Amino acid sequence: MSAIAKITSKGQTTIPQEIRTLLNVKPGDLLAWEDLGNGEVRVRRVEPLDLEYLRALEGTLSEWSGAEDEAAYAQL
Secondary structure: OOOOOOOOOOOOOOOOHHHHHHHOOOOOOOEEEEEOOOOOEEEEEOOOOOHHHHHHHHHOOHHHOOHHHHHHOOOO
């Protein structure tokens, strides 16, 4: 199945109803976007405690992974 959606000037889009149904998503659900490296992207619904989602999220937290942070928060 394929569908086309337009991107707004704010970078937003509406997920077509057929795709929302296929992914079983509703307002408030999270979607994970995976770059396949060939100009294609995979989108999937994130399950609670989804390990791949948590790994992707971890990659955004690198600014807090320095030695100074380790020392400052070692006793927590």
